[in-house]
Amino acid sequence: MTELLSLTGIGKTYGTVRALEDVSLTLRTGEISCVLGDNGAGKSTLIKIIAGLHRHDEGTFTVAGEEVRLDSPRQALDRGIATVYQDLAVVPLMPVWRNFFLGSEQGHKRWGGLRIDADGMRATTRRALADMGIDLPDVDRPIGTLSGGQRQCVAIARAVHFGAKVLVLDEPTAALGVKQSGVVLKYVTAARDAGLGVVLITHNPHHAYLVGDHFTLLKRGRMAGSHARAEIGLEQLTTEMAGGSDLAELSHELARPTAPPADLAHPVDPAHPVDPAPADPADPADPADPADPAEERPQP
Amino acid sequence: MTELLSLTGIGKTYGTVRALEDVSLTLRTGEISCVLGDNGAGKSTLIKIIAGLHRHDEGTFTVAGEEVRLDSPRQALDRGIATVYQDLAVVPLMPVWRNFFLGSEQGHKRWGGLRIDADGMRATTRRALADMGIDLPDVDRPIGTLSGGQRQCVAIARAVHFGAKVLVLDEPTAALGVKQSGVVLKYVTAARDAGLGVVLITHNPHHAYLVGDHFTLLKRGRMAGSHARAEIGLEQLTTEMAGGSDLAELSHELARPTAPPADLAHPVDPAHPVDPAPADPADPADPADPADPAEERPQP
Amino acid sequence: MSSSDVLVQGRERPAALRRLAGRPELGALIAAVAVFLVFAAVAEPFLRVSSFGTVLYAASTIGIMAVPVSLLMIGGEFDLSAGVLVTTAALTSSMVSYQLTAVTWVGVLVSLAVTLAVGLFNGWMLSRTKLPSFIVTLGTFLMLTGANLGVTKLVSGTVSTKPISDMEGFASCRWLFASEVTVGGLTIKATVWWWLGLLLAGSWVLLRTRFGNWVYAVGGDAAAARAVGVPVARTKTVLYLFVGFGAWVLGQHLLFSFDTVQSGEGVGNELIYIVAAVIGGCLITGGYGSVVGSALGALIFGMASKGIIYAQWNPDWFKFFLGAMLLLAALLNTWVKRRAERGPR
Amino acid sequence: MSSSDVLVQGRERPAALRRLAGRPELGALIAAVAVFLVFAAVAEPFLRVSSFGTVLYAASTIGIMAVPVSLLMIGGEFDLSAGVLVTTAALTSSMVSYQLTAVTWVGVLVSLAVTLAVGLFNGWMLSRTKLPSFIVTLGTFLMLTGANLGVTKLVSGTVSTKPISDMEGFASCRWLFASEVTVGGLTIKATVWWWLGLLLAGSWVLLRTRFGNWVYAVGGDAAAARAVGVPVARTKTVLYLFVGFGAWVLGQHLLFSFDTVQSGEGVGNELIYIVAAVIGGCLITGGYGSVVGSALGALIFGMASKGIIYAQWNPDWFKFFLGAMLLLAALLNTWVKRRAERGPR
Amino acid sequence: GCSSTGGRRAEEARAKASATAGGAVTTPRWKVAMVTHAGAGDAFWDTVRKGAEQAAAKDNITFLYSNDAQTQNQVQLVQAAIDQKVDGLLVTLAKGEAMADVLGKAKAAGIPVITINSGQEFSARFGALTHIGQDESTAGQAAGTELAARGRKNVLCVIHEQGNVGQEQRCGGARGTAGGAFQVLYVDGVNMPDARAAVSAKLQADPAIDTVLTLSGPMAATGLQAIQDARRPVELDTFDLGTQVVSGLKAGTVGFAVDQQPYLQGYEGVDLLWLYRSNLDMLGGGKPVATGPQILTKDDADALAEYVARGTR
Ligand SMILES: Nc1ncnc2c1ncn2[C@@H]1O[C@H](COP(=O)(O)OP(=O)(O)OP(=O)(O)O)[C@@H](O)[C@H]1O
Ligand SMILES: Nc1ncnc2c1ncn2[C@@H]1O[C@H](COP(=O)(O)OP(=O)(O)OP(=O)(O)O)[C@@H](O)[C@H]1O
Numbered sequence A, B: 001m002t003e004l005l006s007l008t009g010i011g012k013t014y015g016t017v018r019a020l021e022d023v024s025l026t027l028r029t030g031e032i033s034c035v036l037g038d039n040g041a042g043k044s045t046l047i048k049i050i051a052g053l054h055r056h057d058e059g060t061f062t063v064a065g066e067e068v069r070l071d072s073p074r075q076a077l078d079r080g081i082a083t084v085y086q087d088l089a090v091v092p093l094m095p096v097w098r099n100f101f102l103g104s105e106q107g108h109k110r111w112g113g114l115r116i117d118a119d120g121m122r123a124t125t126r127r128a129l130a131d132m133g134i135d136l137p138d139v140d141r142p143i144g145t146l147s148g149g150q151r152q153c154v155a156i157a158r159a160v161h162f163g164a165k166v167l168v169l170d171e172p173t174a175a176l177g178v179k180q181s182g183v184v185l186k187y188v189t190a191a192r193d194a195g196l197g198v199v200l201i202t203h204n205p206h207h208a209y210l211v212g213d214h215f216t217l218l219k220r221g222r223m224a225g226s227h228a229r230a231e232i233g234l235e236q237l238t239t240e241m242a243g244g245s246d247l248a249e250l251s252h253e254l255a256r257p258t259a260p261p262a263d264l265a266h267p268v269d270p271a272h273p274v275d276p277a278p279a280d281p282a283d284p285a286d287p288a289d290p291a292d293p294a295e296e297r298p299q300p
Numbered sequence C, D: 001m002s003s004s005d006v007l008v009q010g011r012e013r014p015a016a017l018r019r020l021a022g023r024p025e026l027g028a029l030i031a032a033v034a035v036f037l038v039f040a041a042v043a044e045p046f047l048r049v050s051s052f053g054t055v056l057y058a059a060s061t062i063g064i065m066a067v068p069v070s071l072l073m074i075g076g077e078f079d080l081s082a083g084v085l086v087t088t089a090a091l092t093s094s095m096v097s098y099q100l101t102a103v104t105w106v107g108v109l110v111s112l113a114v115t116l117a118v119g120l121f122n123g124w125m126l127s128r129t130k131l132p133s134f135i136v137t138l139g140t141f142l143m144l145t146g147a148n149l150g151v152t153k154l155v156s157g158t159v160s161t162k163p164i165s166d167m168e169g170f171a172s173c174r175w176l177f178a179s180e181v182t183v184g185g186l187t188i189k190a191t192v193w194w195w196l197g198l199l200l201a202g203s204w205v206l207l208r209t210r211f212g213n214w215v216y217a218v219g220g221d222a223a224a225a226r227a228v229g230v231p232v233a234r235t236k237t238v239l240y241l242f243v244g245f246g247a248w249v250l251g252q253h254l255l256f257s258f259d260t261v262q263s264g265e266g267v268g269n270e271l272i273y274i275v276a277a278v279i280g281g282c283l284i285t286g287g288y289g290s291v292v293g294s295a296l297g298a299l300i301f302g303m304a305s306k307g308i309i310y311a312q313w314n315p316d317w318f319k320f321f322l323g324a325m326l327l328l329a330a331l332l333n334t335w336v337k338r339r340a341e342r343g344p345r
Numbered sequence E: 001g002c003s004s005t006g007g008r009r010a011e012e013a014r015a016k017a018s019a020t021a022g023g024a025v026t027t028p029r030w031k032v033a034m035v036t037h038a039g040a041g042d043a044f045w046d047t048v049r050k051g052a053e054q055a056a057a058k059d060n061i062t063f064l065y066s067n068d069a070q071t072q073n074q075v076q077l078v079q080a081a082i083d084q085k086v087d088g089l090l091v092t093l094a095k096g097e098a099m100a101d102v103l104g105k106a107k108a109a110g111i112p113v114i115t116i117n118s119g120q121e122f123s124a125r126f127g128a129l130t131h132i133g134q135d136e137s138t139a140g141q142a143a144g145t146e147l148a149a150r151g152r153k154n155v156l157c158v159i160h161e162q163g164n165v166g167q168e169q170r171c172g173g174a175r176g177t178a179g180g181a182f183q184v185l186y187v188d189g190v191n192m193p194d195a196r197a198a199v200s201a202k203l204q205a206d207p208a209i210d211t212v213l214t215l216s217g218p219m220a221a222t223g224l225q226a227i228q229d230a231r232r233p234v235e236l237d238t239f240d241l242g243t244q245v246v247s248g249l250k251a252g253t254v255g256f257a258v259d260q261q262p263y264l265q266g267y268e269g270v271d272l273l274w275l276y277r278s279n280l281d282m283l284g285g286g287k288p289v290a291t292g293p294q295i296l297t298k299d300d301a302d303a304l305a306e307y308v309a310r311g312t313r
């Protein structure tokens, strides 16, 4: 397990907004590192720094032991960092297959790579999407006419297809249906097994715990916790993610059809902390929750 | 429970793509109707017809008993239909508060409503967001600089704030953290309790089952099922959503670190259907899964 | 709900500072000051009070149109016909009064109806055909250019209108559109007041009314605006009507200050109006900008083009200097904005 | 994995049909045919073989520039300096040859270097300053206009260049840039071949190379393109170099066919190039369009402007007719495209 | 409401006496094309065209007019006229060399050509029957001489279309003979308020200027306004006529105007082509025919007023 990436004391300011402060993260080969946190905690910002989309203002960022300050996503890609962005980074008016290969176009051999191999690229795109359960007979459609989830699948399939040493995914399963989510998680583990390092952002603690080896928690741009898988259980992770506040309490409230609408202004009552439901991590035969397969992966 | 909306045999074609065919849906006051389906099944298309963003090609659409063919979102809004779109429908360069009130600006009394009440609108926006757990001291920031989840919260807060008779939500919790998701679900039930009708799209069967009164399943643009809450259990719903394929099986595969990456092409094995985990709907004291509060709402 | 339960999304710098830095016109203001200082340094006559009046006049004739044009650009559209529409306004007013032998006010009012009709046509074509405004207004531009000439020749028999200064109503019209007051050597023309009025009205509408909110929205993302119920087509049409109104004002000034009007005038000015708006901070893609900025843009253009004359630079290179000045002003503008956004460290 | 397990996302109509309907130039093609038919019906001389040569020539002088300009627009940028850059190219070539008393080829090569340098400057300014291309190239436009005049006056003492037809190399240059062949009454000028060559090359690059993919991407969404590793700045700069190349070709044609060059020309042509591109289906906001479409746009413009002459319509109304034709062509264009997209029922 | 002064009614009252008689020639209906380098809506060229149209009406000629300020477009327009198989061609040669090829084609097609207005030195070389007009440099020199005679010391020549050869030649000619200091100012001729501000700016910047020389009727009117704005006793002189130039001459605000009788250029061009076709006549035996320069002053103003108002002078 060699070190692929390492961020130490990273800070980032947008204009007058301090989005990240003193965040550290290390990624090794064959490891899945999950980044968790509330909305606006700075997860996407962290990803964008790794992907070369933004430069960090403070701290050091090393790739394969060498300190870098990436100026463009090209540099990140050249260092083997493939990224799926939360806003997907697709060009709406371009056909699906052109989007799929954008920046990594495949050349015809005969033309010395100058002429692109459109048919080959179409076929590859169709295949890669079919593998995710999306059958798109006409990959010449502008990608802007696809549904939100279909677009997400294209972006993920692209990163996986061209993924080199590090795969970075920003909420890949957010817009996906049950089946597609499963496929994506499977890709993630397959990538890990192939020796890649994966940085995964998700709001779903079950998804995270299912595949993650390391968990970093962000809160208002600062690290609120960093745990190896061995140090933390699903329940604890879930509680930390929810900021310690009580969501079971919410279920109670939801259950009360008499709750006055005026109460809307105070949806979460912090006064009632409860213990989240214990999961059963031991029995692999126990059929897991299909939507959020909470089953624990045995340590290799 | 009067009927608010009713769609019968609705069909819609985009250019050469048949997105919806013969879909029916009825919504009554104080009811939450969930629409479920795979990526690209046509859920957003259905929502857009209800919201007046697209016109349906076939079938009839009645609002409050009157047959309509909506030409613009304005007409839908005027009929009391407030919508949160999957792509949010915010104007990135505009300040948060202007986006919040866009189309429903609040006028100063003194100026006969001509002059807008900017400070009042700022305060209202700040309050509505704080209620969702988002503290944004500067609502003058362009909304494009907010994080994905923050933007989602603004869009939801807007629809709830101006919500009239029907609230339509397209995957509102997709990009949200644990806490924000809970808040949104709470809003949804509060709206229902206030006598509104709600159409809710989500990929999360737990979220759906937690609040839904009726479930419509879409598959490749056609109805694959339509069930009242009484007719269907969480397990059955989850299985139907997953297209009957086995996701527990996926958990098995994920658990095998030796799975060859070549296997990626066949992520889901349809040959092994399993019974999903049974939920415990009976005990309200049982602390529910904080991320996906699976607790059943007692029937009133 | 305890405040600790509320997520503070990052920590922010003082909002007031950020708000100033975020103003679209900040850069233009500093660029305007810079251009002023440059010419104040190199051109001695530039600082005279009388010169100030001349520069102000030049700026006002651009600025009157830059106000509605910048609003239109914030609304995400172009108007290439704005330049010749001014001429159309002047020609119509003159020819109607002359041919009907009517009090000039009749021509003035008919002219207003015509310019508003052209604005309506532009807006209607745009929303009905969904063509880009560049094409629609280019069509209108060519058609107006042709019609200006064709109608004038048809009616007057020549390419310019007949003098109307001996007609009734001319004096009062002139007072409204083309008079001037001199205070302590500074001559202020009527256009400056019109400019100021339009500027205040436009700025107020943009920032303080519901319609202004819609303007930002239709320019920033028309689809999103439509989705939340903003009447996109109507908003854009009203913006074209504004342009028509501005063209009417400037056209009347042209007529009542020059008495006769050449039918071939106005071509190319539309670009100057757009430049003023863009220098003033309007995004060419819409959704961002300010009316005050457009005024600063007009001022920069007026100062640069007249400053070069005061400085007596080689006239062969006039356009070269003008281009370089504009580029430098625009550069300074963005540089300032970027610095300001980054904020103090 | 069984095929039934794969979601078919909606059911689609035959892709071939949809693909034809989706071509940006389909509408322009039908509009071109319509314009042709109109003038064939009303203007008897329009159908003569010799007239066809004239129309083709007129179209080619627009089309040569419309090819790179449309590529640039697909890449999301404008070039307002394209019109005067042609004049710059001709002036440079002529003056260098004359002043050095060198073989005209020397001037031709220096001119190429100059136009490419201007393209480089535009691209560099754009990517370094992040200013909108409208402003950057407007600056270049004004500066070039000024420099054309200033340098010509400085060097030649007048506003036009000296004749160079008696210089060595003129004949061969003329053959390359301004010769003509007559086949059965139809005179085809060298510009037509250049146009055809640029058209094929441009179309091939756009549709069949990696660079073409980048052009679509930087125009469609520069941020997304950058995120997946497309060198946005470099792509746009290369597009400006293309424009420089086109201007060089057309400039050499002007010089070697007219012998002398007026320094004040070319202003306003940049809009015609943009019009050709837009009529041909390019989106003004970038990311969509075709090179073949720009050729059809040039053809429509050439046919309309010369057809009006052949039809002997009142020249006073020339621009009016031209504007109306353009608007109708654009309308027909969108109407066809929308019909085609809706598909057969 | 109605205006009791001015307007169309007044004009009609003035023009009661004027009537036009239709000519009668027996020649077949020929087609003559005129292609000029004029910009759109230029008053000077409108007068040229009026003369040509008048002669065409008299001589039973179909008259085709087209114009474009850009060399390549003007060449294309000449080519289009040749395509239309006209019986005669009138061309301006502002861009001399550029026309060589296309005029060769006209000759090859057997179309008689007469050049008008500018380009006297190329006319014979390109095989034109004759040249009718006035060299711009000559006109400029005449203006310069007049300026010198009036003792003007510091002249500002206002070019309203930068890079226009004819305008440069006018200013250049005047500079050569005017004697005193001579400066050039470029303004935008289609933006009168801006042009006005530019001229007054120049007058404010350089107090030594005592004369403004404009190159067209409309620019003269704008120049007068600028002089007013600058509040300085500056004389305005101009090329070409216009209603405001004549009233200026009358009022003494305009010193003199250099005229080249544009109506005559158009009229004679068509008429000479007709004469050539019907009788093989050629005025002056093919030597250039000069239509100017004519210096007009206050004394001529009254006589000119009527014709200028009508748009034929
Ligand atoms: N504007 C459009 N033009 C053409 N096809 C479209 C357009 N919008 C959607 N489609 C197609 O219609 C089908 C249904 O899309 P829709 O967006 O309704 O799906 P969805 O159920 O919302 O999916 P998701 O869960 O991924 O958001 C898809 O096949 C999609 O590609
Ligand atoms: N371009 C920007 N300009 C200014 N502020 C920004 C910008 N992008 C993000 N921010 C701010 O930085 C903070 C972190 O944003 P970020 O997008 O990293 O959050 P996130 O953790 O990805 O949230 P989510 O889960 O909602 O996607 C937020 O307060 C956000 O408003």
Ligand SMILES: [Mg+2]
Pocket (backbone or CB within 6 Å): A043, A044, A045, A086, A170, B147, B148, B149
């Ligand atoms: Mg994010």
Ligand SMILES: [Mg+2]
Pocket (backbone or CB within 6 Å): A147, A148, A149, B043, B044, B045, B086, B170
């Ligand atoms: Mg959707």
